[in-house]
Every structure is written in C-alpha cells, then in structure tokens.
Amino acid sequence: MALMTPEQFEESLKEIKPRVFMNGKKVENILTNRNTRTVVEANKASYKWALDPKYKDIMTCFSPLIKDVVNRYTHVSTSTDELVAKAQAGTFTAEMLGTCIYRCVGYDSFHSLYATTWEMDKELGTEYHPKLLKYLKMVQSKDLSVAGALTEARGSRKQKTPDWPDPFLSLKLVDKNKDGIVVKGAKINISGAFASHYINVLPQAAHYKGEEDYAIAFATPVDADGITYICQYTPYSAERDQADDLEELGNPVFGQRETSMVIFDNVFIPWERVFHCGEYQYSVKFVTRFAKTHRMTCGGTCKVGFMNQIIGACKLIQEYKGLEKATHINEQLMEMVALRETSRACGLAAAYNGCEEPKGSGVFLPDELMGNVSKLNVCNAFWRIMALAGDIGGGLIVTLPSLKELKNPDVKDYVTEYLGFGSDAPAENIMKVTKLLQNWTAGLHGVGTWHGAGPVMAQKIMLQRVIDYEHDKWIAKRTLNIKD
Ligand SMILES: Cc1cc2nc3c(=O)[nH]c(=O)nc-3n(C[C@H](O)[C@H](O)[C@H](O)COP(=O)(O)OP(=O)(O)OC[C@H]3O[C@@H](n4cnc5c(N)ncnc54)[C@H](O)[C@@H]3O)c2cc1C
Secondary structure, eight states, X not given: OOXXXXXXXXXXXXXXXXXXXXXXXXXXXXXXXXXXXXXXXXXXXXHHHXXXXXXXXXXXXXXXXXXXXXXXXXXXXXXXXXXXXXXXXHHHHHHHHSSOXXXXXXXXXXHHHHHHHHHHHHHHOOOHHHHHHHHHHHHHHHTOOEEEEOOOOOSOTTSOGGGOSSGGGXXXXXXXXXXXXXXXXXXXXXXXXXXXXXXXXXXXXXXXXXXXXGOEEEEEETTOTTEEEEEOOOHHHHHHHHOSSGGGSSSTTTOSOOEEEEEEEEXXXXXXXXXXXXXXXXXXXXXXXXXXXHHHIIIIIHHHHHHHHHHHHHHHHXXXXXXXXXXXXXXXXXHHHHHHHHHHHHHHXXXXXXXXXXXXXXXXXXXXXXXXXXXXXXXXXXXXHHHHXXXXXXXXXXXXXXXXXXXXXXXXXXXXXXXXXXXXXXXXXXXXXXXXXXXXXXXXXXXXXXXXXXXXXXXXXXXXXXXXXXXHHHHHHHHTTOOO
16 A cells, blocks of 8 residues: 555655744754644644544545555545545544645645646647656655645736746746756745645746746655745744643644745756646646635635634533523524535535546546635635634633643632633633634634635636626526517
C-alpha cells in the first residue's frame, strides 16, 4: 500500500530543509516551533486516519494510476461519487482539526493541472500531461503532502500586468534553457506549504498576449534553492508562543489556519515539473478549474466541519448556563443548523452535479454554478454563525481570564466558583469551551473564511459567466403564453 505512517511522515519532514521565517526570526526547525508544529500535526493526522480502520474509507481510495490504495488527498476524482467522497472528507477533516487539512489545496490544484494539461496537449500538441501523470504517480506512491499556490501580491489593479513598474508582483519566468525554467516573484497567503513535500504552483489570473512569461504552472520541492517562507504572525501566534501549557489555547493541537508568503528568488524548475509555460490563453482555465474544485470543499463542506465545532460549543454553553428553555437561544441554534445544512447541501450539490471536464480527459470537476453558490453562501453564513455564537456565548468570549488562573493559588478558588455558573460542570470545562468560541468568533476565522477560496466578488464574477437566464425567460414567457 502506498501509504505512509504518521511517524514516517514526520521523519520525511526531517529530510527537507525549507527556509522559514516567523516573527522576525528564522525558524530553525518546523517540527519544534510551536506555530509551524500545528501544520505538521494537521497533515500528520491525515496519515493517521488513512491507516485507521474507522476512517480509512473517508481518507483513502483506489488510484487507477498506480493501481493501489492512496490517500484521498493525492487522488484525482474520476467520478461524481469520488467528488462527493472528497466533499465529505472536507467536513470530516475540518471538524476533527478545527483548521485546514493542508493537503487540500494540492488536491484541488491537481484537478486543474490534470484537466488543463490534457486539454493543452490535445489542442496544442504540447507534452505536459504525461509529465504531470509521472509526477502525480510519484506523489501517490510516496504519499506526499502537496500544497497549492495561486494568490499573488499583484501591482496596481488599475494597470495591466506588463505596465507594473515592478514586474515581479506576479510570479514571472525570467529564464529558460534546455534543462528548465527560472522563476522570480512571490505567492502570498499560502496554506501550510512549509510542512509539505511539494508545492503545485498555478497562475492566479487570466493572462493575455504579451503576458506569456506570467503564464506558468509547475511543481517544486518545498526546499528548492531560492524559496523562502515568511509566515503569518498574529496575536494567536504570540499566544501560542507564550503559553505555559498548550491546553490553555482555543485549539490546543491544531491551532489557527497557518499560511506564509512564499518567495521565489530565481528558482530553477526542471522541464519535467513544468506544466504550463507561455500558453497564456490557458491560464484562465487553470484558475477557474482550480476555483470550482476548491469552492466545493474549502468554500463549502469544509466550513460545515468548522460550524459543527461552533454549534457544539454553543449547545454546551447553553446547558452549562441552564438556558435550555430560552426560546431565542433554541431559535438561534436552529438558525445555525439551517445555515450549516445549506452550506453542506450546496457543497454536495456541486459534487453530485460535477462532470468529466474536458470530455475524454477522465477527470471529474464539481459543478461551477453550485461550487460558487456554495462559497458565496458560506461567506455570509459563517459571519452570521459567528454573530449568533457571540450572543449565546456571552461577553466572557472576549473577557475570559487565562486558564492559568485555575492553577494560581491566589485566585483559583474565585475563578472556580464564579466561572462555574453554579452548574455541575467544572469551571475548567466552561472556560475551555468559551476559549474555543473565542478562537472561532473573536479571531482570524471570519476574514479567513471570507477570503480563503476567494472573496464574494470572485464568486459573483464566475456566476455571471455561468448563470443561464435564457431558460428562466422562456419559462416566464411560456407561463404567459407570450410568443415572439
Ligand atoms: C486562511 C487563508 C488561507 C489561504 N490559503 C491559500 C492557499 O493555500 N493558496 C492560495 O493560492 N491562496 C490562499 N489564500 C488566498 C485567498 O485565495 C485570497 O486571499 C483571496 O483570493 C483574496 O485575494 P487577496 O487576499 O489578494 O485579496 P484582494 O484580491 O486584494 O481582495 C480585496 C478586495 O479587493 C477586491 N478586488 C481585488 N481585485 C480587484 C479588482 N481587480 N477589481 C475590483 N475589485 C477587486 C476584492 O473583491 C476584495 O473585495 C488563502 C487565504 C486565506 C485567508
């Protein structure tokens, strides 16, 4: 079986030496730094579940490419059933981790790469697809973790890319020779890349004539010469750095959604890992195919898992406070459940309505309309759920004393008494659940969920392209017997 154990995954990370910076300092070891460790833990869990009889059906599937069982996050879907399974895996991993499974963007980018290299080879006579298959087989048989990078800083949005004074605000090809290409620029907001084995790099946007050097897609080992990771650092990172005991935190093991800027300072990519180079008309296809896959899960069913954690915490607080009969809280919980189920339904509909794209390629992609509607719903639903949780959880969500006080002999009795709410539950449990709600509602997740997989306008632009009003017009006219 082509599956690594969690221990083998951790060992494999010791072999790679990414250049990582956080909070003004070099991270010497991503396995021991408390913040980068959360990414290692999240990816490691995906290896554990794949070998666990209870979860193996969620986390693994059969790959016809290497004729073996592989981790679902290295597989390219060949049917709507497999898309549905991936959508459901997104809910599972999100509710178990309360953060990203950092192999997700890699999975989505493989779908885009698979479909578009196949199409380019067919239409242009290029030879990208066999190279992609060779790389994908290697990823599957070695059970590698792969991150995905599209987002770029970009220059003034008022100008076209070639008019930017700094040409490297979008990742650019700077050299090409018989062995490969050299690229320079940066990707930003990239989830968990430093604790992966490879990064799949795709264009962020459509490109046009004159922008051939920006029309690039490739894969690279995370520690290739010239790559530097500059990690996010937030109040939550500082809290983790300073905690005496990680149990004090809202998500002790898996933390926040960790990202970094990924700098490419003249990075060499051998031709065998280059999957798009200059065919600018196809850049948009890489982007839209990635987006429709990513929006089904990251923009859809994954957030269902996050919502499960929030709803569970709210229900516990309701019970701790003896508010089970408070009508408005029961209504708020019901509203949260309705928002969650609508999010799940849209994500699953994107999977069920998926189809082979392009026809004959063998790869299945989710439905574009439902995938975008899914993300659009989730953007607003998540803020609403955060607001409802804020009401149910009370002001303590933002005024909570440190859990350290439970061990402080000077005040522990006070805290135990007054934050126990006279309930049967210990104050420690009430404080921990409140801390979980702080993590969800008073931190990074609102904006993170809005922008991850693209902000609302990005979905609206895609929806404008796919909505078919002709049928609706015909129905209206038919109802009124209007003939023209
Ligand atoms: C937690 C998290 C994880 C992420 N992980 C990844 C990852 O693994 N890989 C990856 O590639 N990306 C990742 N992203 C990036 C994510 O996809 C982007 O943040 C998102 O697409 C928005 O892009 P931006 O952040 O550059 O914001 P902007 O594009 O600057 O958007 C800000 C606002 O400006 C508007 N705007 C932008 N451009 C225009 C324009 N031309 N005309 C009019 N309005 C415009 C937008 O609609 C929005 O309202 C992640 C983001 C987050 C928050």
